[in-house]
Each structure stands twice: as C-alpha cells, then as structure tokens.
Amino acid sequence: MRIFIASSGERLNMAIEVGSWLEGMNVEPVLWNEPEVFPLGAYTWDALIDLSENVDAAIFIFGEDDQIWFRGESTMTVRDNVLLEYGLFSGKLSKANTIFLCDGRPKLASDLEGITWGDIRKKNSVRIKLENWINSIRASNQKKVKGFKITDLNDAFQIALKNQKTEKLRIFAISTFKSVQMLRLINDISINHAEIMLREYDNKNDEYYDQSMEGAIDNAILNWKHMLENDHKIKELDIFRFNYHPDEGYYIFDDKYLILGNLKYEMDKKEYTFSKNVMLIDNQTETGRTWIKEYITRFEDTKKNYETSVMQYCDIES
Template structure:
C-alpha cells in the first residue's frame, strides 16, 4: 500500500518539534520536513524559485502540517503578543487553499495570538513546556488525516476531468445498457455487458497517439448509438470476451492533466523533471480514485472496470 505523502513546515528554531512530529507520523505517512536551513534534505532547493517550489509541493503532497510558535513579537491593539513567522502563515494559507481544511492543519503553541481569519481551519494546540501535550496534538492531527477520505473530490485537474468524463460518456452508456437490457449488435442482443476504462501508466505529450498505439494491440469493433439529450451519437470500441460484450474506452480527456500542470510548472515541463513526473503520476491516481468513487455514488461500479495499462 502506498503511503500518503505529508509535508511538515516550521521555522528553523522549531526544527526539533518538526522532527518529533515526523517520528510520530512516519508509520502512517511518507513525511518530509521543510526548513530554510536544511536545504540538502528539504523539498525546496536554494537555486530554485521559492514560490514555484511551494506550488509544486502542494501538488506533490496529500497532507500538510505547519508548526506555529512564538518566533516573532508584534504589537496588537497596544499589547505585545507572540505570532508565528510570516512565511509559516503564508505556507499554511497556500496549502489549505490547495488541499482543503481537512487535509491541512496548524500545529500551534497555545500562547500565540490567533488571527480571526483562522476560524474553520484545523488547529491543534500544545504547551511548549509539556512534551506530552505536543505528542497528543500531533496524534490528534494524525487521526484527522487518517479519517479523511483519500479520494475526496477537489479542485485538482484530475478530479474535475474524472467528473466530466463520467457524466459525458460513462453515465450515458450505463443508462443505455440498463434501459435497453443490454446492447444490440446486428442481429445479436447481448445482455451481458461490461465497460472497461483503460488508463495509461504515464501520460505522453500526444495522448491521442498514445492511445491509438495501445488500441492497435486490442482487436475491437466500433459501435455507435444515440442517447437522449446528447447532440451527437456515442461512439465506442467493443470486443467479445467470454460471452460478454466489453465496451473499451481510453480516456483521452486526461491530456488536460498534462496541460494544467505544464501551465502551472512550465520550467519543470520543459525538462520533464522527476518532480513533474511524480506530480503526473499522482494526478493519474487521483483521476482513477475519483472516477471509482463517482461510479459507486451513481451505482455503476459493478458495470465499469477501471484499470491501468500495466494491468491488461
């Protein structure tokens, strides 16, 4: 089972707390720590654009924890209070906006001043004088993350594309098969039907050509049918296998994943960096898990199989 990736961010003064949190979380997550003074072990490299690397990290990680301690003193309405570093607050906002409030948490010293805008965020407080309170706070966050669905619908390109793909192709085919008790090809009416969605192991620049090469290895026959509410006929490839009429589709819509990420990270796209490829792989997995969740929601999960190319 692949561990979900978790990012911990803190100021350099609190690296020891980040290490303690990592030790607690390592069993359940693939944990990385970022700190401005540990470049060699960090997500971000000193010779790269800082904001670009932060954006890249929000695409690479499933969960984020930002540690807030009283590193800075500020005057608030005439009173001196403690507040986390600005960069920690910035990263908290960035990760929360990208991952959602159930997948990002603020691990915070109980003595610091919380802004009113923090309402609705996942916050776990600890006492710097009590190490056990810190461990309890980290465990509280761990339980929150473990209870969070690993395939929640979100604003990542893969999730949106999976929703569009399902509504525009898979749902009409499933409904047609149910309403007609199967599918008729020539004089034969097949009552046993199955839809197989084949997702590639990786996305090439030309997804259409990629699928054409894959389809050439499978002997199929194209069929078309009209479905109410659609301006054009639905066209899909089929094959007979063990007495079942199988509908086979290669979702070329996933090319949108490549397009979206290449616009967000143009430099990494141009050199096809390892980070870029890892983000693409993560988005392919998100596409599959989102599609499977939606199939269950619609009640079509028994009719549709979603496989990677390597599983054929």
C-alpha cells in the first residue's frame, strides 16, 4: 500500500514523522518533497493528478500556516495549496481514503465541518487511529479482490494471508530476501509447508553471476530458517536451487492465490529487481483458478528437475 503525505513546508518534519509511523505499519509513504512526486519538466497540478492515480490513500497535515481576515477578525488557516490538494485527492481516492491531521486549530473550510480529523500533537492516539484507518482500507481492498488485481507485494501478502493459516506455500524467485523479511513482519501467520526455489550460480560459467546477489540469497535462506526455527511460523521447509536465469517470479498460497511479478536484470549495472507492482490472482473466477493450476504445475515440473539439490528442514518444536 502506498500513501501520499502532504503538508506545508513549515510542517515537513511532521510529514516525515508520519511517514516513519506508516513504515512501521508495512505501508510505503510517499512524501510531497520526494523527487518522484514533482519530476523535472512537469506541471505541478498534472503531477499531482498522476500521483493520485498511483497511490492508495492520502494524508494531509493542516496547520496554522497563514494569517487571514475572516468577517473582520484575524485568524490562522491552512496553506491554500494543501487545502486544494486535499480536494483533489479526496475526489480521486474517495473521502474515506483521504484524511487530514491538524496541528493546532487552523480555520477549516465550512465544507469540511463534521469530518473527523486527528490531532497530530496527540501522537499515541493518532497513531492508533491511523493504524485502524489503514486496516479498514486493507479490509475494503480485500472485499474488492476478485480474479485479478494489480498491487504491491506487501499488500498482496496481506490479502493472501488474511486467514493466517496456509497449508502449502510455493515460491519461485531469485533470492526472496526482501519478501521473506516482509513475511517475518506479518503477525500470527502459520505456514504448514513452504517450498522455496532459489537461484544457484556457477561463478565460473554463469554470465549473470553476481557475488552480492549470492550473498542476498544466502541471507534469504537464513531468514527462511529463522521463520522455521525461531519465529515458528513455518513447520516444514524445503529449499530447492535452480541454475538458469528466469524472467518472472511467483508465490502460490495453497490453490487460493497466485502472486506474479517480473524479474529484471541489467547486465551493465549487474543489478536485479523484482517488479514493484505485482499481479494478484485469486481462485474466485474460472480464469483465476486456471492460472493458479497452471503455475502449480509449472512449479512441480521445475521442482522435479532440481530435487537433488533440495535442503530440507523441520521445526522440531512442532
């Protein structure tokens, strides 16, 4: 999940702090001052419209930024562009997915009267309210999932693991280092049997060989073993190694969900990336069930070719 955070320049530090809270809730914050928000050569309003189509929700920080005269009296109000942007995002994302936090008691537009807002100075209570709000968005997204959905890997995990218990998890990828770290942060999950296929390099003959990537794979294996032996989130773990370079990676949760993403390797930079956006496919449609079945077959066929390199582990406490 990606959430845009906007504020005046004077309250940028508050926006950064809110961003750190969101990161602790497995959310990707997008602050208004990040280079990707306003790229060179783009009109500000056009950039904001584009951004509103590439985030899931938005948080605006309203402060006592500017002095105005209202009905003969001096008062402090929200920065005009922050208020304007709030209107844009609430229109694009819905008012349920666009909220504002107040620093002090700035004058608000009368159209906003009655909307519940958070007091950013009450940090403990507002963090709890933010987490409840994020969970409500995730729950709403889960209800909308039917067939195919484009999302990010963390949100795909949250949806696929919503029932907490998975009998069989199959993963085919190069390293899984980042994804296993994400999985370790999700509470109260139970995976009966995980089968992980990871890349194996021949550092003499492999044109894709990269020592840093091999280190990432080793760290991923350590994290998988930690989920088994220390976190006790996995009862049985099999790790397979394959020796060719794939162009896709995927995760299969039982026969219910398939998460599919592209793998890209830039030879000149010796750099590999897993696609930021993934496709989440569920078994609620005939087409979805066909895709999941096809990838289970593909996984099992690949596994047969490499079963001699399997490493097997078992949670001795289970």
